[in-house]
Each structure stands twice: as C-alpha cells, then as structure tokens.
Amino acid sequence: MPGRLRMAMLGLAVAVGLGLFSGMASAHGVGYQESDLRPVALDFFYSTGELMSYLKAEVFSPSDEKIAYQSGRTDAGGRFAFVPDKPGKWRVVVNDDDGHRAEAEIDVTQEFMSGGAAGGIVQEKKAAPEGLDLYLRAGLGVSLLFNIAAFVLLFRRKRMV
Missing domain, CATH: 1.20.5 (Single alpha-helices involved in coiled-coils or other helix-helix interfaces)
Structure with a gap:
C-alpha cells in the first residue's frame, strides 16, 4: 500500500505542477493593439457605379514597381486600405477576371507618415x-x-x- 500511496502522491504532484505552469508552457503567445499608423483607403468602382467588390488588389511601393508590397482583396464596398512605410508614389492596382483594371497613384508625403494634417494625395480618377x-x-x-x-x-x- 505504501508504494501505491507514493505513486498516487507523485501523480497528484505532477498534475498540480502541470496545471500551475500550463499558461507558461504555451509555445507562442499572440496579441494585438491598435496601430497609430495612418492607412490610405481607396474606393474602387465601375463606370456604371457598381462597386468593385471582392477583387484582387495589389500595392506597389515606390522602391519596387514589380513585386507587390501587399496583396489582398477589396471588401464588399469596393474598398481597399494599406499602410505605407515610406513617402513616395505608391500604386494600387485592382483587377477583375473580365479584363477591367483600375489603377490608383498615391503620393504619400512625409507629413502623412508623421501623422500631420496633410495626407497622402490621391489622384482621384472618375470612372x-x-x-x-x-x-x-x-x-x-x-x-x-x-x-x-x-x-x-x-x-x-x-x-x-
């Protein structure tokens, strides 16, 4: 009986120890916080007024015109947003599968990057x-x-x- 009691006590001690340190034993922690960086948000639409919803969008930075800095999709309202990491001319391209392509050029200023009143200047293009x-x-x-x-x-x- 003393052997069984000893094993039970050891098992209980291991279970309690694992229970106490289970929060510390996770391999990766995750978290989030609200960013203080300002995004550039654009609305894309067809000449008929129909929104360019859920279409492929790519952002090209001033330093690399060939490889996309960011890619994703427009939302239900035809909107797409990105956060530039440096001033200069940024390009956003939205394509559909029917050959329609919208391209926006945004001149991001240093003031915009530092959170000033003057922001990224979007050359608005009417459809x-x-x-x-x-x-x-x-x-x-x-x-x-x-x-x-x-x-x-x-x-x-x-x-x-």
Whole structure:
C-alpha cells in the first residue's frame, strides 16, 4: 500500500505542477493593439457605379514597381486600405477576371507618415468620362450610329437595283 500511496502522491504532484505552469508552457503567445499608423483607403468602382467588390488588389511601393508590397482583396464596398512605410508614389492596382483594371497613384508625403494634417494625395480618377473625353465619346457614338444607318441604306439600295 505504501508504494501505491507514493505513486498516487507523485501523480497528484505532477498534475498540480502541470496545471500551475500550463499558461507558461504555451509555445507562442499572440496579441494585438491598435496601430497609430495612418492607412490610405481607396474606393474602387465601375463606370456604371457598381462597386468593385471582392477583387484582387495589389500595392506597389515606390522602391519596387514589380513585386507587390501587399496583396489582398477589396471588401464588399469596393474598398481597399494599406499602410505605407515610406513617402513616395505608391500604386494600387485592382483587377477583375473580365479584363477591367483600375489603377490608383498615391503620393504619400512625409507629413502623412508623421501623422500631420496633410495626407497622402490621391489622384482621384472618375470612372465616368468628363470634359473633352465625354464629348469625344459622344461624338464617336453618334458617328457610329450614322455609319450603321448609311450601311443599311446602301445595302437596301443595292438590293433594289
């Protein structure tokens, strides 16, 4: 009996010891905190106003134009955000599987990096044509309609002769 009692006491001591140090024995700890760095957030959309949701997005830093600094996907609202680590011209490219591609250039200033009032300057690009581009596209559309009408009239005229 003393042998069994000794084994039981040893087993109890090991179990208590393991229980007390189990929190310290984990291989890796994890944690998080709110970052004080400012992100650059962009909204991506098609010319129809439809959001570019859940599409592949890549960020290219000023120091490397070929290898992506960050990659991910836009969210449900067509938004994508990143935190630049140095000032300069940053590029964000969003692609869909149908050949549409949106590219944004952001000029991140030193003031933005230090949390000042002046931030990353985003060159906003509208999806809908404006100004001269709008008139050029409208003129091309009207020209296309006239050319189709002329083709139909010429085709009918040849059939009559």
